[in-house]
Amino acid sequence: MAVADSLSLPHELREAIFAHAGGSAPDEACGLIAGRDGVATRIIRCRNIAEDRPRKYLIDASDLRRALISMDDAGETDAQGTRGEPLGIYHSHVRSRAYPSPTDIADALRWPHSFYVLVSLSEEPAIGAYRISDGEVIPVGLR
């Protein structure tokens, strides 16, 4: 099983993530990144249904389910090459930097095989990609 240690995220997908983030402000935007072999080929916007959306995100479960099925149908894989799992999960930080917060780190235990892509609407660098494994944040290359 191939393990991708860097994420290829084409310019137009980054632009789309920023557009989603900008358009969702002051709420956090969230969504999925689908692809294969560490190369992202599309993003899937999801609804943020958290109570405190300017500071938290919770992806609508039916959006998530639909996205997972679509990834399975398309043969898309996560960072470990498993079919039907997200290559990446993205969300925006409106006022803080593009680095996983303690909340992000804790919640990532449930989806350990995806890249975590964060964008910041207020600080540079505006985008970062990470693997979050067992409470540890590992920055990864973003190509």
Place this chain on the structure above:
Amino acid sequence: MSVTVRLPGALRDATGGTTKLEASGRTLAEVIADIERRHPGFRDRVLDERGRLRAYVNVYIGDADARESGGMNAPVPDGSEVMVIPAMAGGR
């Protein structure tokens, strides 16, 4: 009543690496019990000590959220697909 259960990658270790398995049961509780019989420890990953779905675990029976069709007593029609989807969340 035979159903297909799809599990996320995060639960792979609880079922010896399988993310798609067949199970039997007429309700969600029975399906989970059936999987527990074959993979001890699975139950605790999705249910709390009172036997209810953990807050951060979503279960879909077909395209309906199990919590909206009876929770643990939700009927699981023969041939349907049960999908376990952990919550995907975070914050700043």
Place this chain on the structure above:
Amino acid sequence: MLTADLVRERVRGTILERIGGTPLIPLHRIAEGARAELWVKLESANPGGSVKDRPGLWMVIAAEEERRISGASVVLDATSGNTGVALALVCAVRAHRLLLAMPDRVSVERKRIARAFGAELVLTDPLEGTDGAIREARRLAERDRRYVYVDQYSNPANPLAHELTTGPEIWQQTDGHVTHVVAGVGTSGTVVGISKALRKRGVRIIAVQPDDALHGIEGWKHMPSALRPAIWDERVADVHMTESTDEAIAMTRRLAKEEGIFTGPSGGAAVAAALRVAKEEQGRIVVLIADGGERYLSTPLWKS
């Protein structure tokens, strides 16, 4: 491979330069009570009067680039009308002869406009619809090598035009805030092309078809009962909807009376479907309105 820059370069200084770059207009009264914003992309603003100006131009330029058109050539296609007008416009400017196979039931305006641009028409059995015209075009193309059959139903330049112009325009005009695009399926070029441009950016693609084989939504195809275009692939759309002729006509009339948007039945059908989505989902929905109401003045649509 054609690019938007190359095509623009080829038509600089002619009316064909005005193809594309169509306006995006928000709906107000019709969108009242909806959860999402509803915007229409007004393809009737193209110089040939319809969205088909785009694939019409790209198919002809592609044939020229591939050196398929010589002095003796006659460009040929089967069309329910709008593509015929588009090809006629393009061929007039590019100085090519053009023959169009068209079902006889197509509105008189379309036939007259095509002829005004210098096209010749072969009218096929109205009962066989567009499929009858397609069969006739294939027959002619097989028989005589002078015909350059551009075949909008199979020509990759058709969806390519939408992938490289219509889709990117929608993205730029909404600053990337478009969340859904709703378009009808005829040749399917629009849906396929827009999907290629926008689906990967997270935009939900909604394809709409008529709800019946015997429908009055001119330009659209009821796929289950029709000859399937080679360029069509259901998987390009996230959602498939259908619309009835009655709903289409009702909405077409509302668009004129309540928004000042004068379109044909396919425009009404697309907006009717989009409104149903707008009531359920949030975001910014862009609907393709393919042509203007003038082409239907002789039909029952506008007889009050």
